[in-house]
Amino acid sequence: MLPPVFGVLFDGIAYGVLLFLLSVGLSVTLGLMNFVNLAHCAFAMLGGYVTVTLMNTFNWPFLATLPAAFVAAAAASVVLERIFYRRLYRASDLDQVLLTIGIAFISVAAAAYTFETQQQSIQTPSYLRGSIDFFGLGLARYRLFLIGVALIITLLLVVGLEYTRFGAKVRASVDNQRMARGLGIDVDRTFASTFALGSGLAGLGGALAIELIGLDPNFAFTYLVYVLIIVSVGGLGSIVGSFAAACLIGISDIAGKYYVPELGAFLIYLVMLLVLMWRPAGLFGRR
Amino acid sequence: MATMAGVAADPHAYLRAQTSWRPIEIVFWLATLVPFFLFPSYLALASQIAITALFALSLDLILGYAGIVSLGHAAFFGLGAYTAGIITKPALVSLALPAFKILSFEFPGLEIVSFEFPGWSDPFVGLAAAMAVAGVFGYASSFVIARFKHLALIMVTLGLGLLLHEAANRASWLTGGSDGLQGIRIGPLLGRFPFDLYGYTGYTYSLIVLFVVFLLVRRLVNSPFGLSLRGIRENPVRMPAIGAPSPAHIRKVYTIAGVIAGMAGAMLTQTTGTASLGVLEFQRSADVLVILILGGSGRLYGGLVGAIIFMIARDQFSGINPQLWYFWIGVLLVTVVMFLPNGVLGGLSRLLQSWRARTS
Numbered sequence: 001m002l003p004p005v006f007g008v009l010f011d012g013i014a015y016g017v018l019l020f021l022l023s024v025g026l027s028v029t030l031g032l033m034n035f036v037n038l039a040h041c042a043f044a045m046l047g048g049y050v051t052v053t054l055m056n057t058f059n060w061p062f063l064a065t066l067p068a069a070f071v072a073a074a075a076a077s078v079v080l081e082r083i084f085y086r087r088l089y090r091a092s093d094l095d096q097v098l099l100t101i102g103i104a105f106i107s108v109a110a111a112a113y114t115f116e117t118q119q120q121s122i123q124t125p126s127y128l129r130g131s132i133d134f135f136g137l138g139l140a141r142y143r144l145f146l147i148g149v150a151l152i153i154t155l156l157l158v159v160g161l162e163y164t165r166f167g168a169k170v171r172a173s174v175d176n177q178r179m180a181r182g183l184g185i186d187v188d189r190t191f192a193s194t195f196a197l198g199s200g201l202a203g204l205g206g207a208l209a210i211e212l213i214g215l216d217p218n219f220a221f222t223y224l225v226y227v228l229i230i231v232s233v234g235g236l237g238s239i240v241g242s243f244a245a246a247c248l249i250g251i252s253d254i255a256g257k258y259y260v261p262e263l264g265a266f267l268i269y270l271v272m273l274l275v276l277m278w279r280p281a282g283l284f285g286r287r
Numbered sequence: 288m289a290t291m292a293g294v295a296a297d298p299h300a301y302l303r304a305q306t307s308w309r310p311i312e313i314v315f316w317l318a319t320l321v322p323f324f325l326f327p328s329y330l331a332l333a334s335q336i337a338i339t340a341l342f343a344l345s346l347d348l349i350l351g352y353a354g355i356v357s358l359g360h361a362a363f364f365g366l367g368a369y370t371a372g373i374i375t376k377p378a379l380v381s382l383a384l385p386a387f388k389i390l391s392f393e394f395p396g397l398e399i400v401s402f403e404f405p406g407w408s409d410p411f412v413g414l415a416a417a418m419a420v421a422g423v424f425g426y427a428s429s430f431v432i433a434r435f436k437h438l439a440l441i442m443v444t445l446g447l448g449l450l451l452h453e454a455a456n457r458a459s460w461l462t463g464g465s466d467g468l469q470g471i472r473i474g475p476l477l478g479r480f481p482f483d484l485y486g487y488t489g490y491t492y493s494l495i496v497l498f499v500v501f502l503l504v505r506r507l508v509n510s511p512f513g514l515s516l517r518g519i520r521e522n523p524v525r526m527p528a529i530g531a532p533s534p535a536h537i538r539k540v541y542t543i544a545g546v547i548a549g550m551a552g553a554m555l556t557q558t559t560g561t562a563s564l565g566v567l568e569f570q571r572s573a574d575v576l577v578i579l580i581l582g583g584s585g586r587l588y589g590g591l592v593g594a595i596i597f598m599i600a601r602d603q604f605s606g607i608n609p610q611l612w613y614f615w616i617g618v619l620l621v622t623v624v625m626f627l628p629n630g631v632l633g634g635l636s637r638l639l640q641s642w643r644a645r646t647s
Contacts, residue, residue, distance in 0.1 A: 079508055084621070093437055094356050095624050101573060102620025105427055109614030117610075217610070221569075232442040262457060269450040273443065277431065279440050287583065 014143035017150030021205030023182025025198020031237020038100040042107035047203025048215040066113040074196040109219040171264040241284025252257020299566040332485035337493040343590025345547035351585030354520030359448025365567030367417035367552030372562040377406035395405040408474035417553030425545020467563035489558035583632035
């Protein structure tokens with residue numbers, strides 16, 4: 001028999017890896033272009049609604065909707081990047097914040113207009129329902145699936161960034177943009193593809209999030225706070241950092257709700273402020 | 288860039304030229320009296336506008352002049368609002384050490400202080416208390432703010448705002464939690480003029496406070512201190528090199544802005560007689576940012592003009608779906624960033640300049 005603390009730990013990690021999927025794209029694009037994209041979770045929300053629509057209206061199987069959510073969010077992000085974002089790469093923080101808050105507002109209103117304001121629900125396939133008994137601890141299958149997906153994606157990302165030509169370009173551009181340009185790397189195109197990849201992952205995260213944390217039009221703002229916390233705690237441009245920060249935040253949030261419910265969300269804000277005071281560039285940040 | 292050449296030649300003459308009153312400013316302030324005569328049924332709205340304008344003015348100090356992007360400015364507004372409300376409530380204050388036991392040795396309980404707090408309902412006492420509380424919080428947090436920039440700064444301001452909102456939500460014994468603060472009693476102004484439903488007293492009060500604070504802020508930004516703030520905004524690395532320490536200046540201006548935002552919050556509580564969690568919400572921080580950007584930041588009147596446009600528009604469209612309202616706010620933000628980089632006032636002054644260039 002395992003004590004309940006392991007159950008809390010398991011739930012915390014499952015929640016953490018979900019937050020990781022939602023935030024890793026923002027971490028990389030922020031590290032790459034220093035672009036403060038507060039509309040990041042709008043792409044996640046888009047992915048979520050794509051899955052809901054495909055499953056409930058067109059009866060697609062759950063697993064088949066996940067790539068669709070990824071592609072839809074990535075495609076939408078490329079369009080916005082070409083029209084708006086690219087004009088503001090050299091603009092001030094304030095302009096970037098205003099533009100992306102504006103886009104987030106529009107996305108929330110559009111989602112509320114199209115899908116009404118209620119919580120969306122989907123019917124997950126039977127093999128993802130229920131739980132597995134593990135030494136007396138009930139581990140929900142869906143959470144195990146989530147952790148598996150996140151581990152595969154982290155592995156793919158790390159391998160992709162460390163051992164491929166594209167990854168080398170991204171790392172070079174993050175480290176020293178001017179030098180990378182000087183060596184003939186097309187930083188703008190690298191950024192556009194990274195941006196699409198990051199937004200696509202957010203879309204995937206949004207689709208996977210429906211079962212665990214729900215989906216409504218305010219998703220773009222509710223989880224933006226969590227994502228920003230993870231990015232700033234983990235350090236910009238660091239995948240390992242985002243993973244560690246997401247697990248830290250996920251576990252402290254679940255543990256806080258379980259052991260000291262009267263504190264509410266107070267705990268994670270406090271964790272974030274303390275980490276930032278201690279290391280302003282984040283746990284794994286270099287600057 | 289003729290004015291900038293003037294700075295190099297004689298900074299005092301430049302500052303003096305900046306402080307002289309232009310006719311359009313006098314017209315603007317005279318126009319603020321118009322609601323008394325023409326729209327007496329809208330005085331309550333007018334006082335809300337004046338309060339919002341004061342709040343936007345405080346954000347302008349740190350954002351427009353010192354270049355600090357804050358997503359949690361409602362923290363000060365909320366502190367002021369709750370302080371002004373709580374201080375009017377009578378309460379039994381008792382600070383006591385409970386009895387405790389160490390290794391079978393019992394210490395008796397100790398009553399440190401206990402008294403009946405009567406509740407101070409005078410508006411000016413409430414205003415002063417709100418300023419003090421917001422100022423202390425502003426000064427304490429300014430040490431944190433001055434250390435950060437870029438994303439970390441945005442996150443710290445956002446985090447402080449969220450932290451305070453959550454604290455007020457949880458401390459329901461003090462704030463009433465999500466039900467809002469109950470039992471606020473606001474006394475008559477100067478012991479004579481009670482706050483009425485039509486907003487005569489409310490608008491007079493908020494307009495006078497706004498005007499006085501505006502005068503002080505106007506003096507402040509046109510002082511050498513104000514110039515060094517602008518220097519920090521333009522180049523934070525160079526300012527210390529020429530002998531103007533950035534962190535010290537940022538601490539000062541952040542505290543001052545906090546005090547002003549606290550005053551605005553206190554006046555909201557006093558003119559409406561209520562204080563709820565809405566005063567601390569992220570939405571309020573975002574709204575005031577929108578207002579300032581709409582009017583134009585870094586030009587004193589930007590926040591005032593933005594507040595007038597925003598509040599009147601919200602009043603007119605109050606019937607529509609709030610989702611739709613935020614859709615248009617979003618469109619407006621994107622448009623302003625893309626086409627009107629200096630807000631409405633910036634756009635107007637550019638039009639005026641091109642018109643002058645064509646006529647001369």
